[in-house]
Amino acid sequence: MKMFSIIRFAAAIVLAGAFLTFGSMAEEPAFQRVLFLGNSITKHGPKEDIGWTGNWGMAASSEERDYVHLVTAGLSTYAKSPCETMVQNIAGFERNYATYNLKSQLEDAREFQPDLVILAIGENVPKLDSDEAKADFESSVLTLLNGLKRASDPVIIVRSSFWANEAKDGVLRKVCEEVDGIFVSIDELDSDESNFARAERDFSHKGVAAHPGDKGMKAIADAILAAVPTKQSKADE
Numbered sequence: 001m002k003m004f005s006i007i008r009f010a011a012a013i014v015l016a017g018a019f020l021t022f023g024s025m026a027e028e029p030a031f032q033r034v035l036f037l038g039n040s041i042t043k044h045g046p047k048e049d050i051g052w053t054g055n056w057g058m059a060a061s062s063e064e065r066d067y068v069h070l071v072t073a074g075l076s077t078y079a080k081s082p083c084e085t086m087v088q089n090i091a092g093f094e095r096n097y098a099t100y101n102l103k104s105q106l107e108d109a110r111e112f113q114p115d116l117v118i119l120a121i122g123e124n125v126p127k128l129d130s131d132e133a134k135a136d137f138e139s140s141v142l143t144l145l146n147g148l149k150r151a152s153d154p155v156i157i158v159r160s161s162f163w164a165n166e167a168k169d170g171v172l173r174k175v176c177e178e179v180d181g182i183f184v185s186i187d188e189l190d191s192d193e194s195n196f197a198r199a200e201r202d203f204s205h206k207g208v209a210a211h212p213g214d215k216g217m218k219a220i221a222d223a224i225l226a227a228v229p230t231k232q233s234k235a236d237e
Contacts, residue, residue: 031078032079034072090121095125116228119156145181155228157183160172162189162212196213
């Protein structure tokens, strides 16, 4: 009987160890490398002729108040250490998506091997006034996201435009679904004047003033953070 008890006890330890190992493997880690792809709302360097002196998301009042830094701070809740980020302005892709060289221009992004990609584009895309234009934009965005998926299979979040546009946002939503991403709609934000930077302070350039201010940036960040998969475990749990 003693020998049987010892064997049973040993088996229980092995099973417990296997369970813990499986549980550890099943638990998804917090995001470690986050890639932000966007336009001036994501990041814009100083440009004296329009009165913009920052080097962060236009037109937040400070770096830590743009949506990129707010999202990064929010993601740190789930990480044992701050996540590594890469922030790229791809306004050139928006304006010239049909001819943009994704292979060369996004090489650094692919090599970064992100486990989370946040795509925030649309505002600079020319008017999609034909089925052909919509199809070309769809194909280009799909190529962009599929390239990133092949490189590191990240979670993909696609945000609709701050300046809501049914045609552009419709294409972005469709592509997001095609790559099994998470679509975040912020199309109601531009209906609230208080979300614009011009509602918070004076700007000499109307284009800068039309960007989200601190309130608008926070609203964008909150919407993105709310969409991040909730199955992640907090570092202290």
